[in-house]
Amino acid sequence: xxxxxxxxxxxxxxxxxxxxxxxxxxxxxxxxxxxxxxxxxxxxxxxxxxxxxxxxxxxxxxxxxxxxxxxxxxxxxxxxxxxxxxxxxxxxxxxxxxxxxxxxxxxxxxxxxxxxxxxxxxxxxxxxxxxxxxxxxxxxxxxxxxxxxxxxxxxxxxxxxxxxxxxxxxxxxxxxxxxxxxxxxxxxxxxxxxxxxxxxxxxxxxxxxxxxxxxxxxxxxxxxxxxxxxxxxxxxxxxxxxxxxxxxxxxxxxxxxxxxxxxxxxxxxxxxxxxxxxxxxxxxxxxxxxxxxxxxxxxxxxxxxxxxxxxxxxxxxxxxxxxxxxxxxxxxxxxxxxxxxxxxxxxxxxxxxxxxxxxxxxxxxxxxxxxxxxxxxxxxxxxxxxxxxxxxxxxxxxxxxxxxxxxxxxxxxxxxxxxxxxxxxxxxxxxxxxxxxxxxxxxxxxxxxxxxxxxxxxxxxxxxxxxxxxxxxxxxxxxxxxxxxxxxxxxxxxxxxxxxxxxxxxxxxxxxxxxxxxxxxxxxxxxxxxxxxxxxxxxxxxxxxxxxxxxxxxxxxxxxxxxxxxxxxxxxxxxxxxxxxxxxxxxxxxxxxxxxxxxxxxxxxxxxxxxxxxxxxxxxxxxxxxxxxxxxxxxxxxxxxxxxxxxxxxxxxxxxxxxxxxxxxxxxxxxxxxxxxxxxxxxxxxxxxxxxx
Numbered sequence: 303x304x305x306x307x308x309x310x311x312x313x314x315x316x317x318x319x320x321x322x323x324x325x326x327x328x329x330x331x332x333x334x335x336x337x338x339x340x341x342x343x344x345x346x347x348x349x350x351x352x353x354x355x356x357x358x359x360x361x362x363x364x365x366x367x368x369x370x371x372x373x374x375x376x377x378x379x380x381x382x383x384x385x386x387x388x389x390x391x392x393x394x395x396x397x398x399x400x401x402x403x404x405x406x407x408x409x410x411x412x413x414x415x416x417x418x419x420x421x422x423x424x425x426x427x428x429x430x431x432x433x434x435x436x437x438x439x440x441x442x443x444x445x446x447x448x449x450x451x452x453x454x455x456x457x458x459x460x461x462x463x464x465x466x467x468x469x470x471x472x473x474x475x476x477x478x479x480x481x482x483x484x485x486x487x488x489x490x491x492x493x494x495x496x497x498x499x500x501x502x503x504x505x506x507x508x509x510x511x512x513x514x515x516x517x518x519x520x521x522x523x524x525x526x527x528x529x530x531x532x533x534x535x536x537x538x539x540x541x542x543x544x545x546x547x548x549x550x551x552x553x554x555x556x557x558x559x560x561x562x563x564x565x566x567x568x569x570x571x572x573x574x575x576x577x578x579x580x581x582x583x584x585x586x587x588x589x590x591x592x593x594x595x596x597x598x599x600x601x602x603x604x605x606x607x608x609x610x611x612x613x614x615x616x617x618x619x620x621x622x623x624x625x626x627x628x629x630x631x632x633x634x635x636x637x638x639x640x641x642x643x644x645x646x647x648x649x650x651x652x653x654x655x656x657x658x659x660x661x662x663x664x665x666x667x668x669x670x671x672x673x674x675x676x677x678x679x680x681x682x683x684x685x686x687x688x689x690x691x692x693x694x695x696x697x698x699x700x701x702x703x704x705x706x707x708x709x710x711x712x713x714x715x716x717x718x719x720x721x722x723x724x725x726x727x728x729x730x731x732x733x734x735x736x737x738x739x740x741x742x743x744x745x746x747x748x749x750x751x752x753x754x755x756x757x758x759x760x761x762x763x764x765x766x767x768x769x770x771x772x773x774x775x776x777x778x779x780x781x782x783x784x785x786x787x788x789x790x791x792x793x794x795x796x797x798x799x800x801x802x803x804x805x806x807x808x809x810x811x812x813x814x815x816x817x818x819x820x821x822x823x824x825x826x827x828x829x830x831x832x833x834x835x836x837x838x839x840x841x842x843x844x845x846x847x848x849x850x851x852x853x854x855x856x857x858x859x860x861x862x863x864x865x866x867x868x869x870x871x872x873x874x875x876x877x878x879x880x881x882x883x884x885x886x887x888x889x890x891x892x893x894x895x896x897x898x899x900x901x902x903x904x905x906x907x908x909x910x911x912x913x914x915x916x917x918x919x920x921x922x923x924x925x926x927x928x929x930x931x932x933x934x935x936x937x938x939x940x941x942x943x944x945x946x947x948x949x950x951x952x953x954x955x956x957x958x959x960x961x962x963x964x965x966x967x968x969x970x971x972x973x974x975x976x977x978x979x980x981x982x983x984x985x986x987x988x989x990x991x992x993x994x995x
Contacts, residue, residue, distance in 0.1 A: 316518035337498035357383030357392035377493035395431035420902030428476035447902025457584030550609035569608030624650040645671040661704035684905040765855035796827040875973020941976040958984035
């Protein structure tokens with residue numbers, strides 16, 4: 303009673319009115335920046351700053367066209383040609399004739415863009431249009447979709463962007479967009495373009511953030527009329543009382559027919575776009591790494607407070623909680639939209655978990671965080687979720703992430719169709735096993751971030767004498783031998799180019815537990831980005847990697863060597879049996895395709911790559927003179943190879959077939975086996991084993 307209901311619509315949290323502010327008690331702390339783009343909204347006729355070079359016209363034209371802009375307003379249209387010779391046969395130039403950009407100058411750039419066909423654009427810096435300086439600015443590349451996207455970037459002009467390979471600085475005045483990266487006929491559309499210097503802004507004056515006096519607006523009756531996508535943050539204030547906990551609600555106008563859940567993230571825009579605080583910009587407060595040799599904010603391991611809503615396709619809010627967010631990934635941080643972690647934190651009402659069952663296929667305990675992933679190295683955002691789903695469905699003992707396709711909005715802006723994943727760090731262990739950080743030894747690339755590495759180094763030490771009396775049994779007390787073998791066989795069969803020197807995460811319960819490993823980040827399987835063969839590199843450049851050392855030590859034991867060979871054959875001939883993989887990939891692609899197409903993407907390129915590779919992978923890796931035979935520690939040349947097909951006539955009734963005591967997924971196998979082989983059939987309830995045919 304007697305409280306004031308205050309609210310904001312920009313993602314910020316209403317604060318008590320300040321009696322003294324940093325701007326002369328005016329409460330006006332907004333930035334004052336200099337925009338050097340004339341007629342950026344394209345509603346006037348002045349096209350001085352916009353130069354179109356259509357591929358079929360072969361001349362520069364300053365042109366703004368009616369009806370081609372955002373919401374059918376005025377905008378810019380550029381026509382790209384097919385059968386091009388160069389990526390720059392069609393270009394669009396954004397030109398600032400009244401300003402030369404200097405090294406170290408901070409700037410903010412934004413625009414809306416779409417195309418008739420999904421495509422990629424590369425960017426360059428020029429002096430005046432067509433006078434090249436350097437090949438990278440802003441995002442480096444842009445993935446353009448068939449729906450309008452608003453792109454925002456903040457950064458600092460680098461030396462190479464103004465100098466290139468020349469010895470002297472040049473007058474940078476132009477960003478060139480190469481519109482013929484794809485060799486196809488296409489139309490590109492641009493609108494609402496801003497290129498402004500932020501050196502006169504409050505956020506660029508040193509590293510001090512000016513705190514806004516931001517009480518928001520007052521609602522007298524608590525009733526609101528919503529006509530479009532809106533985000534509200536509500537808070538109650540009353541003299542003599544602490545402010546109430548903020549409450550955030552997202553309302554998404556359905557201009558797209560989503561059949562998948564919506565992830566809506568709402569937070570103060572400074573946490574995303576501010577030059578100093580922002581996690582989604584180049585900024586002026588970053589660090590190098592992840593493929594960038596100059597500092598960028600998105601490389602920082604910063605947490606920022608936001609609200610996270612999980613909304614059903616029918617519009618029901620299934621979950622809402624304040625969380626921390628941070629950028630995730632390695633080199634894929636350069637891609638927009640970036641991957642973000644959403645992490646519970648007890649500073650928000652003491653809620654240190656996300657109390658909702660996001661992944662029904664997993665045994666729900668409690669999640670501490672989630673990952674909204676952009677697909678990593680896979681532009682189609684299909685490879686990793688498809689392959690981990692195939693592994694998960696097989697039922698083999700292996701820790702994999704669950705996946706859910708979602709539509710992501712940040713502060714009401716549609717970012718794209720992404721994948722909601724379990725975190726693959728120590729929070730994965732909590733969600734799947736129930737162990738807290740203090741109960742585990744956990745490492746990432748053998749850097750232990752929880753517990754100690756004592757048990758791991760003891761395991762390596764033991765494995766060096768694997769044939770000693772009782773040593774193999776002792777090793778199995780420190781290593782989940784079945785899960786480890788499944789993990790190694792899966793990664794090796796798939797030929798992951800980003801492993802084993804990277805993307806290795808493992809853990810054990812400190813209460814005499816055994817080490818297990820997490821299968822994740824399969825974007826670069828099948829040696830997609832290089833021609834190296836991982837099994838041969840185990841004797842070369844990867845010979846000193848911890849996983850390789852452990853595997854080779856274990857293979858010196860004949861019992862384990864046979865177990866590894868049998869497991870590898872079962873992974874290849876059952877989990878990844880080509881006909882089954884083809885059917886499952888088609889099923890997953892058909893389910894993901896409609897929503898990906900809303901984002902201007904398609905799963906088909908990656909799906910076809912998986913299916914085509916599976917037709918040859920078995921022979922390539924397990925056939926005569928295959929990769930596994932060339933991996934000397936396995937000593938396949940000593941064993942007789944057989945081509946074998948196994949199946950049950952009642953597969954839906956959960957019949958089981960084992961090969962040398964190892965369960966065959968689906969009771970179905972088509973591949974190679976190596977003698978000796980012992981088969982066993984196990985009848986399900988209500989059946990008896992009648993015999994082999």
